[in-house]
Amino acid sequence: MAENHPEGARSEEAVEIGRRVLRLRTEQGLTQRQVAEPAYTAAYVSTLESGKVRPSEAALRHLAGRLGVGYEELVTGRPAHLATDLRLRLTDARRALATGAPEDAAALFSALHEEAVAHTLVEEQAAALQGLGDCLLESGELTDARDCFAATERLLADQPLPVRVPAIRGRATAHLLTGELRYSCYLLETTLDELNASGLHDPDALLLLYTASIAPYMDMGAHARAAHAAELALALAPSVSDPALVAHMHRGVARTLIAEGRTAEADASLAKAQELYRHLQIRTELAHCHWMRGYVHAQDGDLEGAESELRTARDMLASKRAALFTVQVEVELADVLRRRGKADEAEVLLRPLLTSGAAGEDDGALGAERGAVHAGGAHRLLGLIAEERGDTDSAEEHYCAALSLLERSSAAGDVADLCRLLGDLLRRTGRVEAALDAYRTGLGHRAAPGTTTLGPAPATPPM
Known part of the structure; x- marks a missing residue:
């Protein structure tokens, strides 16, 4: 079979592939002829290992088979199923954040980020940074959280806007907690306008943004705008399959109902959120529901009930650090x-x-x-x-x-x-x-x- 000898200078990619073939071959004690035959020659393998030629896809698949590795691992250097394994461990880190202390989960996300960087897995890098930002947000390290979310946005710059929305929402929440209410609103509103102008009416992204905007609107006294955001969020909810997003929506909507004096409806909305969070075992968000139910009781004049709910929320949040x-x-x-x-x-x-x-x-x-x-x-x-x-x-x-x-x-x-x-x-x-x-x-x-x-x-x- 004819060998593929593309012309041109030694490319960095060709050098890396050549080194990889040499390492794998020597680790397994194989000669160049054993790796090359029957389709190629030992001389071709020697040229390839020196980085003087970039092999064709057919040659790479042949070599991968002879060396006992996957095609992707030979081309990229990433072990087979690495990305899948990383995504599974990211899910585990998310679960650790939901049920345990944020600094413990932060250590997991940091290690996963380093591993994703080492193997140039961009989407996994972004997911790890998003998780790390959420940990820092929960522990109150707001400047570092903002930096993580901004870095996530940069990594996903070439992705469609809905993919970047969780990071934008995280950055807006960090600004809200810092006390920069107006800038938090600005981030959320400009993203909503960009989504609508581009025709990217992604229900998950829209629900996340409308729900996130309720808190800064309420704190700024823009109650009518908060109520409108809650109304749109409720309309979007049937199109969303993620129960955590729906639970968060119910918690946000409860704030507008409280402001309108509709405390019974607010309590019912919080009960729905609590049920979902309890099923999902998201302890921080469950504590937030107790927190808000305490506020509902206080508004109704039931101070004893309010104290009980707030103490429960405080104990849950303190236990999660x-x-x-x-x-x-x-x-x-x-x-x-x-x-x-x-x-x-x-x-x-x-x-x-x-x-x-x-x-x-x-x-x-x-x-x-x-x-x-x-x-x-x-x-x-x-x-x-x-x-x-x-x-x-x-x-x-x-x-x-x-x-x-x-x-x-x-x-x-x-x-x-x-x-x-x-x-x-x-x-x-x-x-x-x-x-x-x-x-x-x-x-x-x-x-x-x-x-x-x-x-x-x-x-x-x-x-």
Whole structure:
């Protein structure tokens, strides 16, 4: 049979294949003639091993058979079924994140990422980085999480937009938790517009984006936009097969129902989410359901039920070492404790959660760059406790600290509430002009929720 001797300079690929053939042949104690016959000559194998020729597909398949390896392994150097094995282990790492501590799962994802890089498996690299970003998000390492999601997007730059949506959603969530509500909305809305403009109406991607947008909309006071996103998410749900996505949708929709005073429907929505998360054994998300059910009970005036649900959520998150979410629940638990007349207990819970925002913040701290909205909430609660004790100076200090955090985050509804509290305090202490300024600031945030910081809503996709 004629041998294939393509002309041209020694290519890097030809050199790598030649080295691989030489290594495999010598490992098995075979001569060049034994590998070559009957289709090729020993001289051809010698030329190939020196990297002077890039063999044809037919030659590669012949050599792979003689050397006892797969065609892909001979061409790429990757062991047979490596990609499949990596994907299975990525699934195991996902399960570890769902049921265990994020840092333990992070170690698995990091090792898998290194292995995928070593074998140039781009999709598996991206999946490992996405998982690592989710771990960092859960443990509250928000800057590192953002970097992981951004790296995932770069790896998938040539893929269709729906493939990149989980990474974009992760980055938006990191910005939300940092307190950058407006930028979180911007990321989600521009992606929705790009999906719709390109005709890529992928139900999973759309549901993920609409559900993710509910939280920043609510925190910014854009309740109508949040309700519209929830309505679209509900319409998309029947087209989505992933139960985790559907459960997350039910949890997001519950927030809009609570805001509308439809607490019974919100509780029913959370019950659906809980059932799905329990079946999927996703403990962090199950804890989030207890967290939100605690909020529902608090809205209904059932403070004892609220305390029970919030303590359950806190214990579950603490057992998973989900540090940021744990301290956020503790802020809401402290609010319930204060309302139940346990101000001292609430204060003991709150004070360790706050720092000056310096670089030395520990895992249990909230601040301007980490859980800013809840940090503002903690200062607000400490201000209320101080005011109830008659310590107006301390109350004013906490209200001002809360206002600074919440204004920076564009949390319009919370800012308006803070301005009312601060204005009332200033008026009672005889500073009428300062009180009027506080009230005016609050009214400015309350006048048109969301419209002062958000542009036009993204286009509605065809259903």
